[in-house]
Amino acid sequence: MTGPATDHATTRRGFLKLAAAGTAAATLSRPNPAGAEGKTITILHESSFIKPFDEYVTNTLAPAYEKATGIKVNYEVTSVGSLPTRISTIAETGSGADISMNGLLQVIQFSNKYLDVDDIASDVGKAQGGWYDAGKEAVVVDGKWKAIPFANIGQLMNWRTDWFAEVGVKKFPETWDELYEVGKKLKAKDHPFGFELGHGFGDNHGWLYPLLWSYGGAEVAADGKTVTIDSDETARAVDFCRKFFKDTMLDDALGWTDVSNNKAWMAEQISCTNNAESILWFAKREFPDIGKVTDQAMNPAGPKGRFHLLNDISHSIFNFSPVKEEARAFMRWLMDPKQLGGWYAVADSYYQPLLHGYDNAPMWKVEPRNLPYRDALANAHLPGWPAPASRQMAESVAKYVVVDMFAKACSGTSTKDVIKDAAAQLKDIYRSA
Known part of the structure; x- marks a missing residue:
């Protein structure tokens, strides 16, 4: 990325310290439903400009989750600009991915196809310093959290x-x-x-x-x-x-x-x-x-x-997914600081966290010129x-x-x-x- 490989290792270690400091792991790590082992969860993502970001899911997060739970995670990447069409097709046919990344407008457009995730959002926020108002603005539709905020890509x-x-x-x-x-x-x-x-x-x-x-x-x-x-x-x-x-x-x-x-x-x-x-x-x-x-x-x-x-990225679970309960458990695991922090770290601060728990995370020290992207979250809409x-x-x-x-x-x-x-x-x- 932008510096020696040791920079990223240091950054990830810093995030692990964040995980150890709080009670997030206990709060978020809930067991999968009975009989979940052997099932597959597919998560759809738009291809990242930062190549290590996608590789981290495929090479690190997915294998770790399968080892811990027996559930396979299929990380499906679609080309830049094609995400809305892919989500639309899944929503219309009722088949395809179980979890989808959302760009700027997708939560609004497809909210009736997404599960309410108020409980997950509440637990994640309480465990990690609270959500930025900007994060809520992008995913709450008619008073319901229809997605879990992931990050902002600031402009x-x-x-x-x-x-x-x-x-x-x-x-x-x-x-x-x-x-x-x-x-x-x-x-x-x-x-x-x-x-x-x-x-x-x-x-x-x-x-x-x-x-x-x-x-x-x-x-x-x-x-x-x-x-x-x-x-x-x-x-x-x-x-x-x-x-x-x-x-x-x-x-x-x-x-x-x-x-x-x-x-x-x-x-x-x-x-x-x-x-x-x-x-x-x-x-x-x-x-x-x-x-x-x-x-x-x-x-x-x-x-x-x-x-x-506000150019928010978030994750939603389709309400027709045959493994929606397993997908909910996976989202809790993914949003634990041990997993989430490492994923942020591989992209430096290209993805700006919407949780206050990361305001002073080590990722911001990798490239100080990126700090305005963090500060801009206070007045992003x-x-x-x-x-x-x-x-x-x-x-x-x-x-x-x-x-x-x-x-x-x-x-x-x-x-x-x-x-x-x-x-x-x-x-x-x-x-x-």
Whole structure:
């Protein structure tokens, strides 16, 4: 990964200390149902960008569980971007995996196919320092825990320290206005910014929703019904985005998807972008000279504060699984610090735990530049916030309502028109709320 192999061993030992320090093992390790031995549990996961993460399940966790219980764990990996389709097929046919990883929207979309796991979530939270509010926000549907939060894959600012230093900046700007002023100077020196404005699935939402919230704008009120996008606050966010794009960025960012800014970063075409930790991880491994001058920071603050996008990963058990009781027992075992800590550790801090018990875990010492991803959890929210998670919110994201509002403004459409169009779409979507 990002350092000698001994770093990871040390990290894992640190997590084992966490396990020994509490009573989690006694709380979570409950026996499997009678007659469970010889059965198989299949868990579906999207392929991780961090290869050792998947290998750890196949080579370490699955064999350990089979040895302890006699139950075989089949870890099935699907390609990036295909998870929603795979879950949909399983939900429709009533067969396939017993446990599934969820991305940003799947808990909302398939909650009626998932078991309630309130008891497991409660026990895990009590044993390991409590859940972040962000973790609950992503998995509680109609008052019921429909998934066990696993981690967040944060979307933060990545910046070139050497190029920022060329314009006299050694600390990442605190506000959007300050970042804009720096960006103008860097673009003039042929070091433009590059922020995704196209129809990707992460890096566009990762900065546009926080930008909207930081100006006080929101799609829908906290009641989950009243469309509020047409506001002076939204207009100010749109106006800022337009000039931010025009004066600091590469023009082709309008059509970018999630791979685009990564490629531009490694080609040394951009000096700042919004991305997951993967840019730094990959640069250190494949482009070490770039890795040395890459740093990470929380999103800038706007007039109404600093915000981040919640990009939660969780695990759900299908309510039609023939081994659902065995799957529940496995989830308790998996969320024990001895297993969970080791799994986190192999990926450094690419996956940010949503349990406070890991706030000061050794994984955060492996790469201190990753610490902002931990700190960002305090003000991370799902798209649609402050409204609760809902089918309507998922539809809004799928239709790129907020992304297109900003992108059309950057293309030259008036602020009034882009907001009017977004409001009309949202009113249609939330009519049934």
